[in-house]
Amino acid sequence: MKRAIVFGATGGIGQAICRELALSGWSLYLHYNTKKEQAEQLAQELFAKYPELDFMPIQLNFATSDQELTSFVNSLLPVNAAIFAQGITNYGFLGDEKLTNISQVININLATPIKLTKLLEPQLMKQSFSRIVYLGSVYGGAGSALESVYSGTKSGLSRFAQAYAREVASNNLTVNVIAPGAVKTQMNSIFSQATIEEVQEEIPAGRWAQGEDISYWVKTILNPRSSYLTGQTIYVTGGWLL
Numbered sequence: 643m644k645r646a647i648v649f650g651a652t653g654g655i656g657q658a659i660c661r662e663l664a665l666s667g668w669s670l671y672l673h674y675n676t677k678k679e680q681a682e683q684l685a686q687e688l689f690a691k692y693p694e695l696d697f698m699p700i701q702l703n704f705a706t707s708d709q710e711l712t713s714f715v716n717s718l719l720p721v722n723a724a725i726f727a728q729g730i731t732n733y734g735f736l737g738d739e740k741l742t743n744i745s746q747v748i749n750i751n752l753a754t755p756i757k758l759t760k761l762l763e764p765q766l767m768k769q770s771f772s773r774i775v776y777l778g779s780v781y782g783g784a785g786s787a788l789e790s791v792y793s794g795t796k797s798g799l800s801r802f803a804q805a806y807a808r809e810v811a812s813n814n815l816t817v818n819v820i821a822p823g824a825v826k827t828q829m830n831s832i833f834s835q836a837t838i839e840e841v842q843e844e845i846p847a848g849r850w851a852q853g854e855d856i857s858y859w860v861k862t863i864l865n866p867r868s869s870y871l872t873g874q875t876i877y878v879t880g881g882w883l884l
């Protein structure tokens with residue numbers, strides 16, 4: 643049985659990834675932070691459609707101790723793939739930002755994913771093929787004013803993936819970043835309708851992405867035939883910015 647862990651399975655993009663992977667025959671750990679009920683509902687929905695597969699909700703706050711991260715990974719059944727679709731941002735000038743918020747964004751988007759990658763490595767390497775996919779951002783390639791810390795974490799993921807991919811390439815473990823442009827999810831719920839339309843006018847494809855525009859590429863990377871693609875950041879932006 644091939645099994646993946648989807649971090650951020652309760653997010654707009656994470657849910658789309660889970661539905662796409664289940665359709666492709668993947669059993670899944672559905673990670674959540676606060677939305678336990680949503681993770682359980684998703685597990686039920688997927689189990690009703692694919693009773694031969696496993697769907698297990700699992701909780702972890704990424705802002706936690708190294709010891710808890712270690713126990714979390716030690717509690718997992720073997721996985722062939724880890725998808726990091728969790729993430730947060732803070733919108734505003736760096737000068738107005740609280741120091742604790744800066745640490746929070748760096749931990750949840752970058753530091754904890756790197757630590758979890760290190761902890762998952764032994765079991766990923768035991769598989770005949772394995773995959774790591776991080777959700778980056780177009781802002782990791784073209785830094786965005788008012789989201790400078792977020793942009794820094796996403797850029798960091800891309801360079802980390804490039805470097806780490808070279809360390810593990812000979813072990814059938816590939817490491818890539820899917821970097822979306824603007825996707826209609828909870829993360830963008832702070833924006834007014836007018837701002838949403840302004841952004842849409844800048845996107846050459848003429849629309850915001852849906853979760854499915856992003857999950858398709860995650861599914862494709864997880865296919866065993868994608869074994870020669872590693873260390874890359876793939877921008878899925880409808881032609882926007884990069």
Ligand SMILES: NC(=O)c1ccc[n+]([C@@H]2O[C@H](COP(=O)([O-])OP(=O)(O)OC[C@H]3O[C@@H](n4cnc5c(N)ncnc54)[C@H](OP(=O)(O)O)[C@@H]3O)[C@@H](O)[C@H]2O)c1
Binds near residue numbers: 656702727729828
């Ligand atoms: N939406 C966009 O336009 C866009 C564009 C580019 C890149 N991205 C990236 O794509 C990824 C998914 O974004 P999205 O739009 O799907 O976001 P979203 O709908 O806001 O979902 C965020 C996810 O992150 C989890 N999360 C939040 N805080 C956490 C913490 N402390 N510990 C562990 N998990 C935590 C949430 O869990 P709970 O809900 O259970 O609390 C949720 O599953 C993110 O990395 C984001 O940066 C998004």
